[in-house]
Amino acid sequence: MRMSQLFATTLREVPAEAEIASHQLLLRAGMMRKAAGGIYVFLPLGLRVLHKIETIVREEMDRTGAQELLLPIVQPAELWQQTGRWDVYGEEMFRLQDRHGRSFCLGPTHEEIITWLVANEVQSYRQLPVVLYQIQNKYRDEIRPRFGPLRSREFIMKDAYSFDRDAAGLDENYRKMYEAYARIFTRCGLSFRPVEADSGAIGGKGSHEFMALADAGEAAIVYCDACGYAANVEQAECLPPEGDGEAEAQDAGQARAGEASEPGWRRVETPGQHTVEEVARFLHVQPRNLIKTMIYLADGQPVAVLVRGDHDVNEIKLGHVLDVRHVFLADAETTERVTGAPVGFAGPIGLAQPVPMWVDQAVMAMKEAVTGGNAKDTHLVGVDPTVHFPAGYKVADLRLAQPGDLCPRCRRGRLQAARGIEVGQVFKLGTKYSEALGAMYLDENGRSHPIIMGCYGIGVSRTMAAIIEQCHDEHGIAWPMTVAPYQVIVVPVNAAEAPQWEAATQVYGQLQAAGVEVVLDDRSERPGVKFKDADLMGFPLRVTIGPRGLKEGKAELRWRASGQEEAVPLDQVVSRVQQAIADELQRYTP
Ligand code: ATP
Ligand code: MG
Numbered sequence: 001m002r003m004s005q006l007f008a009t010t011l012r013e014v015p016a017e018a019e020i021a022s023h024q025l026l027l028r029a030g031m032m033r034k035a036a037g038g039i040y041v042f043l044p045l046g047l048r049v050l051h052k053i054e055t056i057v058r059e060e061m062d063r064t065g066a067q068e069l070l071l072p073i074v075q076p077a078e079l080w081q082q083t084g085r086w087d088v089y090g091e092e093m094f095r096l097q098d099r100h101g102r103s104f105c106l107g108p109t110h111e112e113i114i115t116w117l118v119a120n121e122v123q124s125y126r127q128l129p130v131v132l133y134q135i136q137n138k139y140r141d142e143i144r145p146r147f148g149p150l151r152s153r154e155f156i157m158k159d160a161y162s163f164d165r166d167a168a169g170l171d172e173n174y175r176k177m178y179e180a181y182a183r184i185f186t187r188c189g190l191s192f193r194p195v196e197a198d199s200g201a202i203g204g205k206g207s208h209e210f211m212a213l214a215d216a217g218e219a220a221i222v223y224c225d226a227c228g229y230a231a232n233v234e235q236a237e238c239l240p241p242e243g244d245g246e247a248e249a250q251d252a253g254q255a256r257a258g259e260a261s262e263p264g265w266r267r268v269e270t271p272g273q274h275t276v277e278e279v280a281r282f283l284h285v286q287p288r289n290l291i292k293t294m295i296y297l298a299d300g301q302p303v304a305v306l307v308r309g310d311h312d313v314n315e316i317k318l319g320h321v322l323d324v325r326h327v328f329l330a331d332a333e334t335t336e337r338v339t340g341a342p343v344g345f346a347g348p349i350g351l352a353q354p355v356p357m358w359v360d361q362a363v364m365a366m367k368e369a370v371t372g373g374n375a376k377d378t379h380l381v382g383v384d385p386t387v388h389f390p391a392g393y394k395v396a397d398l399r400l401a402q403p404g405d406l407c408p409r410c411r412r413g414r415l416q417a418a419r420g421i422e423v424g425q426v427f428k429l430g431t432k433y434s435e436a437l438g439a440m441y442l443d444e445n446g447r448s449h450p451i452i453m454g455c456y457g458i459g460v461s462r463t464m465a466a467i468i469e470q471c472h473d474e475h476g477i478a479w480p481m482t483v484a485p486y487q488v489i490v491v492p493v494n495a496a497e498a499p500q501w502e503a504a505t506q507v508y509g510q511l512q513a514a515g516v517e518v519v520l521d522d523r524s525e526r527p528g529v530k531f532k533d534a535d536l537m538g539f540p541l542r543v544t545i546g547p548r549g550l551k552e553g554k555a556e557l558r559w560r561a562s563g564q565e566e567a568v569p570l571d572q573v574v575s576r577v578q579q580a581i582a583d584e585l586q587r588y589t590p
Pocket of ligand 1: 424460
């Protein structure tokens with residue numbers, strides 16, 4: 001490819017719409033353009049990268065024995081109504097009607113349609129197991145599309161679905177997919193970590209997310225260096241404080257004396273003190289001596305949720321224990337009605353309106369705690385949950401794991417925190433979809449059973465952005481060799497000088513003939529401009545042909561990622577480049 005022909009315009013300025021490196025660099029390097037919020041054009045260079053990732057994905061899927069097919073993007077509403085997800089998906093689903101008024105959606109995922117397909121095609125145990133996958137656009141009307149392809153509304157996903165006779169078969173397919181995912185992300189040059197995950201709206205039990213480690217990642221993860229436990233914080237379990245040895249360490253502090261209202265606890269005035277930090281400072285205690293009481297709406301019904309002052313509620317865990325679809329913090333009006341006080345003074349004792357009370361297990365180990373007093377500028381001190389909480393409360397693991405927590409798995413290491421980009425997720429679905437859509441098989445004895453399913457997704461376009469998040473510097477992208485749009489760029493320092501031009505076109509032709517993916521920068525730009533563009537676009541190797549090297553019959557080979565340089569005799573450029581490519585590819589071989 002000649003640079004003068006390449007349909008790619010680089011931008012010097014950082015586009016204002018882009019906040020993070022991958023989004024900025026994809027635009028600046030001429031790989032992508034925005035068509036609408038969260039909807040992008042992939043230009044030739046960007047598309048080549050996507051194709052490379054897709055090739056890696058296909059090779060690894062095929063290696064597991066999975067078979068590729070292509071499902072429709074436009075899907076009939078009826079299938080989604082049968083599983084109940086036509087309603088559950090809510091506003092994230094793009095919906096449309098045809099000219100006859102029939103409802104369809106643009107597939108945000110494909111469990112329904114593939115299960116319908118398999119229900120029709122599979123009758124006997126002899127046809128199982130089978131694993132099917134596709135690579136295709138998905139549509140999700142994300143509430144906040146941002147960060148370019150990391151969270152877009154139209155994106156490319158590889159989705160695979162496994163169909164098995166029994167749980168052991170599912171376990172085996174799940175393991176194969178998990179291993180294939182590790183190979184895929186290794187080959188893409190990503191530094192990643194599989195973590196235990198919540199299965200979210202897809203449903204089912206048992207799931208892992210593959211997280212590309214990056215500060216720009218939206219996901220918070222915790223991991224233990226001692227045993228290798230790793231989980232999305234949404235999912236990470238917390239030990240009861242006994243297991244944590246923290247109960248003894250608790251320091252009740254020197255609470256101010258107040259009016260004694262009942263044996264054991266006292267009411268104190270805390271004028272203008274709202275936040276945990278303010279109240280703790282005012283009462284000369286630690287945040288961990290406070291109990292935060294929050295009013296949530298669980299499918300519209302108010303509940304009181306209590307966690308220790310230095311902890312946060314895990315709304316996913318809360319949703320699970322309450323067995324509801326939506327949980328969110330109540331509005332001020334509801335909170336004031338339930339507590340009988342302005343926001344900031346909620347507590348478990350003396351609520352104006354009785355509501356179900358859910359208490360995080362760490363709270364139950366507290367002694368002499370401070371709680372809100374359900375009245376303006378009022379807190380209670382000396383509260384002992386086991387003695388003073390009104391009867392009927394329920395205890396559960398409701399909090400977010402934090403760095404420093406004792407590892408819930410090995411109970412030796414301490415959890416550490418990191419951020420990640422979820423590039424893939426694997427789920428054990430069980431029979432949720434097969435039962436809803438009648439995907440049954442007959443066993444050896446002619447008995448009918450629902451097929452056991454798993455599903456497995458990789459965000460292909462998100463993976464491209466995640467790679468850039470990990471592989472860039474202030475000059476631009478530094479693609480791993482495995483996914484680079486072209487492997488090599490040949491740059492004559494001055495294309496108008498005949499000897500340089502001749503040497504450059506000769507090297508370019510030889511590299512092409514050797515099967516190397518190569519760009520020739522044939523433009524009459526200044527060398528600085530050409531070098532800048534090459535660095536921005538991130539070709540892993542640059543061959544520079546300039547007057548000084550030519551005098552000695554040499555070209556300069558430069559590695560984009562490391563900046564390493566090497567003078568190579570012209571007649572050895574092809575073999576040296578081939579060697580360098582082979583070495584680079586080897587680095588990413590699992
Ligand atoms: P997230 O939690 O980030 O919204 P998800 O868990 O809803 O993602 P899945 O249903 O597990 O996503 O989809 C499989 C994969 O598709 C994800 O692991 C991710 O790589 C990719 N993906 C999901 N949503 C988007 C999006 N809006 N833009 C780009 N890729 C996405
Ligand atoms: Mg996911």
